[in-house]
Amino acid sequence: MSALKFLALAALAAASPLEERAKKPKSFLKDLGNSTWVLGNEIWNVTQSRQYANKLMYKGADRVGDAVGHYVSYNGAASDLAWTSAAVVDSGKDWINVKFTAAEGDFYWVIYDDLAGAYQYFVNHNLPTLGEFRTLWRLDNVSFPNGHTNVKDGELPPLAEYGDATNVQDETWEKADGTFLTKYDWSAFLRDQTYYGVYGEDVGSWYINPGKDYYNGNQLKGELMVHRESRTGDAVQLNMIHGTHYQAVSRDSFADGKVWGPWLWYLNDGSKDDAAARWEKEESAWPYKWFNNKPYQSRGKMQGKLVLSDGRPAAGAAVFLGDNNNPTLSTLDQGQNYYYTTYADEKGKFDIHDIRTGTYALYAWGNGGAIADVSTSFTQNDIVIRKGKNTNLKELTWKVTSGKKRIFQIGDFDRKTDGFGVVDPSVPYKHDLISDCPANLNYTVGSSATSEWCFGQSAIGTWSIHFAADTTAAAQLTVSLAGFSQGVSCDLLLNDFKVGNITSKSLANSQDTYRGAVTAGEWRLLEFPVAEGGLKEGANRLDVKVTRGSVWHGWLWDSILMDTV
Numbered sequence: 001m002s003a004l005k006f007l008a009l010a011a012l013a014a015a016s017p018l019e020e021r022a023k024k025p026k027s028f029l030k031d032l033g034n035s036t037w038v039l040g041n042e043i044w045n046v047t048q049s050r051q052y053a054n055k056l057m058y059k060g061a062d063r064v065g066d067a068v069g070h071y072v073s074y075n076g077a078a079s080d081l082a083w084t085s086a087a088v089v090d091s092g093k094d095w096i097n098v099k100f101t102a103a104e105g106d107f108y109w110v111i112y113d114d115l116a117g118a119y120q121y122f123v124n125h126n127l128p129t130l131g132e133f134r135t136l137w138r139l140d141n142v143s144f145p146n147g148h149t150n151v152k153d154g155e156l157p158p159l160a161e162y163g164d165a166t167n168v169q170d171e172t173w174e175k176a177d178g179t180f181l182t183k184y185d186w187s188a189f190l191r192d193q194t195y196y197g198v199y200g201e202d203v204g205s206w207y208i209n210p211g212k213d214y215y216n217g218n219q220l221k222g223e224l225m226v227h228r229e230s231r232t233g234d235a236v237q238l239n240m241i242h243g244t245h246y247q248a249v250s251r252d253s254f255a256d257g258k259v260w261g262p263w264l265w266y267l268n269d270g271s272k273d274d275a276a277a278r279w280e281k282e283e284s285a286w287p288y289k290w291f292n293n294k295p296y297q298s299r300g301k302m303q304g305k306l307v308l309s310d311g312r313p314a315a316g317a318a319v320f321l322g323d324n325n326n327p328t329l330s331t332l333d334q335g336q337n338y339y340y341t342t343y344a345d346e347k348g349k350f351d352i353h354d355i356r357t358g359t360y361a362l363y364a365w366g367n368g369g370a371i372a373d374v375s376t377s378f379t380q381n382d383i384v385i386r387k388g389k390n391t392n393l394k395e396l397t398w399k400v401t402s403g404k405k406r407i408f409q410i411g412d413f414d415r416k417t418d419g420f421g422v423v424d425p426s427v428p429y430k431h432d433l434i435s436d437c438p439a440n441l442n443y444t445v446g447s448s449a450t451s452e453w454c455f456g457q458s459a460i461g462t463w464s465i466h467f468a469a470d471t472t473a474a475a476q477l478t479v480s481l482a483g484f485s486q487g488v489s490c491d492l493l494l495n496d497f498k499v500g501n502i503t504s505k506s507l508a509n510s511q512d513t514y515r516g517a518v519t520a521g522e523w524r525l526l527e528f529p530v531a532e533g534g535l536k537e538g539a540n541r542l543d544v545k546v547t548r549g550s551v552w553h554g555w556l557w558d559s560i561l562m563d564t565v
């Protein structure tokens with residue numbers, strides 16, 4: 001402490017000793033030596049050592065127990081951050097900010113005296129180029145028997161069930177009754193989360209991540225959220241701040257100063273209603289005014305209206321503000337900067353507030369509904385967001401294919417399997433569901449329902465589309481896949497003549513289909529020309545003939561269609 005500051009404090013203390021003592025925060029950091037610290041407040045505390053924080057004391061018991069506790073790691077379990085020092089770097093009358101330093105960057109816990117839990121954030125200094133970067137709690141499995149996300153709630157499968165089952169794939173076991181155990185069934189779309197975590201009768205431990213601009217990926221970025229640790233039985237609550245799951249490319253390098261968070265790690269008595277109320281409170285307080293970080297506080301907003309080149313509004317379109325001039329990475333695979341998402345309204349209008357200042361590209365794609373026929377996407381670079389300003393993009397024209405005739409289309413263009421058979425959009429992750437799709441099927445355009453086309457294709461066999469055409473003109477076959485895991489190949493045959501294929505040679509692998517993604521993984525668009533005379537006047541048949549099958553691998557269907565050119 002500087003001499004001046006000490007004098008000032010001394011003077012204050014002299015002026016009003018009782019008042020000054022009352023203003024000292026009750027939250028604390030205690031250095032026990034040997035790289036061990038205790039931090040917390042009168043409600044909870046935890047003991048942090050070089051890597052792991054354990055002995056989480058809350059409501060009269062140790063809530064980590066024999067589990068591993070809290071840590072920060074990258075590239076799987078390969079690299080846990082090791083804390084070399086800890087200090088209270090800032091404080092107010094009822095809060096402290098504790099910084100833990102590692103070679104890669106600094107992890108902060110902002111602890112308010114009356115808060116069960118802490119705000120946490122990480123500031124990068126020297127992280128390597130990486131795929132996975134996460135913080136997590138591995139907690140006592142008696143206190144926290146259940147998991148919760150926005151799409152799944154219930155008991156985490158007990159460890160004993162794993163012992164009696166056969167391992168059939170990474171982190172996947174088949175039980176004697178033929179059903180499966182896999183942590184991936186606890187995945188969810190990250191940006192749809194409100195509160196999620198693990199809970200029991202007395203206690204709940206939750207992650208509440210308002211804003212979400214520090215996450216990688218777009219609206220359909222899936223991640224593993226909670227699970228049972230299959231070796232130890234720990235109840236695991238993940239905070240995948242840069243995840244690799246369900247996408248094709250995820251390696252990124254980060255600028256010095258990139259911030260993940262702050263998010264809230266929140267403890268309560270296990271009440272989901274209370275956690276939901278806390279989510280509302282945090283979401284409305286975002287971006288946090290208390291966070292003393294200049295780039296974080298420097299934000300503007302934008303608005304615009306997307307109109308299709310045929311005059312229709314881009315009703316309900318997915319809108320993504322992402323990397324400027326990045327034609328190589330899909331919106332799902334972008335991840336080194338900050339990202340913002342929304343959906344246009346029925347008039348094609350959209351707005352996003354509290355965007356970090358900078359230059360972005362705006363991306364948009366159809367999300368079904370009134371524009372389910374639109375197979376093109378929209379990109380506009382060089383969108384500048386200025387502090388405290390509104391960037392009004394006014395009307396943006398989204399080119400759709402025009403002057404063409406659609407001969408048939410199965411499924412909406414929305415980058416999702418919604419509408420097809422077997423899948424239920426409210427259950428977006430379910431291992432082995434793809435095995436319920438048939439090897440062979442016939443679909444007749446005009447009389448078959450969309451639900452007669454199955455959501456995913458994996459097995460050797462032929463799915464035939466029977467359709468009528470009144471032309472022999474040149475055409476284009478468009479295949480839109482909502483996901484693809486290598487190992488399955490097909491030929492696309494128009495009236496027995498090969499016009500295209502789906503193979504591992506032409507498509508990178510994404511770990512989506514085989515890890516139980518049934519709504520969406522990494523989207524792919526394939527376009528194949530059909531020469532004049534390929535179509536016949538009258539009855540035609542397009543076969544999707546799988547020549548190489550592989551259980552659980554293959555593709556998720558978004559849409560398949562044909563246009564004349």
Ligand SMILES: *[C@@H]1O[C@H](CO)[C@@H](O)[C@H](O)[C@H]1NC(C)=O
Nearest residue numbers: 032033034035036049050051
């Ligand atoms: C310091 O901590 C390590 C483990 O973190 C332990 O093995 C060692 O015994 C401790 N040393 C002292 C002097 O407490």
Ligand SMILES: *[C@@H]1O[C@H](CO)[C@@H](O)[C@H](O)[C@H]1NC(C)=O
Nearest residue numbers: 030038044045046057058060
């Ligand atoms: C942590 O909490 C436990 C249980 O409430 C308490 O006994 C212990 O003294 C606390 N630790 C510190 C350093 O305050």
Ligand SMILES: *[C@@H]1O[C@H](CO)[C@@H](O)[C@H](O)[C@H]1NC(C)=O
Nearest residue numbers: 066141158159160232233234
């Ligand atoms: C909890 O973990 C212990 C090991 O610490 C394990 O023996 C037990 O089976 C686990 N309980 C459940 C419900 O998985």
Ligand SMILES: *[C@@H]1O[C@H](CO)[C@@H](O)[C@H](O)[C@H]1NC(C)=O
Nearest residue numbers: 438439440441442443462464
């Ligand atoms: C599809 O239709 C063809 C006749 O066009 C028939 O031979 C085949 O058995 C049918 N496949 C299925 C799975 O119904």
Ligand SMILES: *[C@@H]1O[C@H](CO)[C@@H](O)[C@H](O)[C@H]1NC(C)=O
Nearest residue numbers: 500501502503505506526527
């Ligand atoms: C498969 O399709 C790609 C285009 O997507 C093409 O380049 C390749 O030659 C085709 N392979 C076979 C074996 O037909």
